[in-house]
Amino acid sequence: MKNNMNKETLFLVVITLLYNLFLLLYFKIFLLLILSILMCVIYIFYCYLSIKKVENEVYAFTESINKSFNELINKEYANIFSLNTMDETLIAKINQKMIRLAEILEHESVKGMKEKKELQVLISDISHQVKTPLTNLKMLQCTLLEKELPKEKRIELLLSVGRQLNKLDFLLNSMIKTSRLETGLIQLNKLEENLFETIAEALSGITILAEKKNMNILVKCSEEFLLKHDRKWTAEALFNVLENAVKYSPKGTVIEIQVSRWEISTKIDIIDQGKGIPEEHHGKIFQRFYREEYNNDEEGIGIGLYLTREIIQKQGGYIKVSSTVSKGSTFSIFLPNN
Structure with a gap:
């Protein structure tokens, strides 16, 4: 009898323990479930806030871009964005690019x-x-x-x-x-050539006209003078200046061609004893089709000096004029030595 009671007591204890264990596990599962739901709610809320933040940033970004475009249209570059080199934000970079694009x-x-x-x-x-x-x-x-x-x-x-x-x-x-x-269809080819021979080639085109006017042409240039230049086109440029010198100079006068090598360039002076050019015309004579009013008695179309300037500039040089009315003109052509 006593053994039976012990067995029943033990059984009840075991049942009680199992029941308590079950309740404990159930409570833990329930707690975990609550915590999981709470975590999901927190995560969803966090995602919502993140999306809202991104949405606000995108809205602000688009508003900034829209404002920038409006100011670009109105050319209010100074108001678009402060071009602070320390500002590395995306909007600042895009605005700077937009300003540059607008300028281009x-x-x-x-x-x-x-x-x-x-x-x-x-x-x-x-x-x-x-x-x-x-x-x-x-x-x-x-x-x-x-x-x-x-x-x-x-x-x-x-x-x-x-x-x-x-x-x-x-x-x-x-x-x-x-x-x-x-248009760049012709590319000048600069080679080390004899400049004296280039001058002689230019003179060959005006010899007959100079002889008709009983004019002398003096060339002060070494026959061994070497210079990097495009011989054909440089001769064309020199011819245009020399032709004008002969056309606009009185009969029996002298034209001088003086060549001197400077430190970084070679200077070619073409000196005549012609009518001279008023100072107010010095900057205009190299324009296309420009002709001085006081030279309308001479034939011409006013393109020679323009063409000369183009040829000289294509070789990295330049041309200028100094002149005195009734005394003559000096056209100075500068070509780089290298």
């Missing part, structure tokens, strides 16, 4: 408008230059066709036709040379 676009726009204007001026100038010889040719043609003329007069008119055709030919050739130089 504005520069290209101005450049395009300038080129368009230059093209319009060029077309106008060409039309004006071509119009005169064409008008003269039409008049000469009408005269030759409509009138019975003596042989001598007819020959004289035909010679005039030839001169006008030569003028047109010279104009077109000069324009082709100029446009090819300006």
Whole structure:
């Protein structure tokens, strides 16, 4: 009997322990479940706050970009963003890039408008230059066709036709040379060449005209003078200056060509005893189609000196003029030694 009671007591104790253990485990599971739910709620709330923060930042960013675009449109560069080099935020970097982009676009726009204007001026100038010889040719043609003329007069008119055709030919050739130089279709090839021979090549084109006017041309240059330059185009540039010197100088005068080597460049002076150029025209004579009003008695289209400047500048040099009215002019060409 006593053994049976002990067994029952032991059984109840075991049952009680198991029950308590079950309750403890249940409580822990319940607690873990509550904690898990709480963690999920906290995580969801954190995600919500993070998303809201990103949303606010994106909104602020887009508002800043929108404001920047508005100010770019109005060209209020100073108000877009303080260009503080220490500010490395994304918005600051983008704003700086936008400002730079706007400046580039504005520069290209101005450049395009300038080129368009230059093209319009060029077309106008060409039309004006071509119009005169064409008008003269039409008049000469009408005269030759409509009138019975003596042989001598007819020959004289035909010679005039030839001169006008030569003028047109010279104009077109000069324009082709100029446009090819300006657009980079022609690349000047600088080689170490004999400068004296280049000058001689330029002089060969004006010898006959100089002899007709009984003019002397003195060259002060060593026959062994070597200089890196494009011989063909440099001769063209020198010829244009020399031709003007002969055309605008009185008969029986002297033209001097003086060459001197400086430390970083070689100077070529072309000195004449012509009419001279007023000081107010010094900056204009190198413009395309520019002709001095006081030289309208001489034939020309005003492109020679412009072409000369282009050729010299393409070789890294420059040209300038000093002149006194009624005494003559000195055109100085500087070409780099290296």
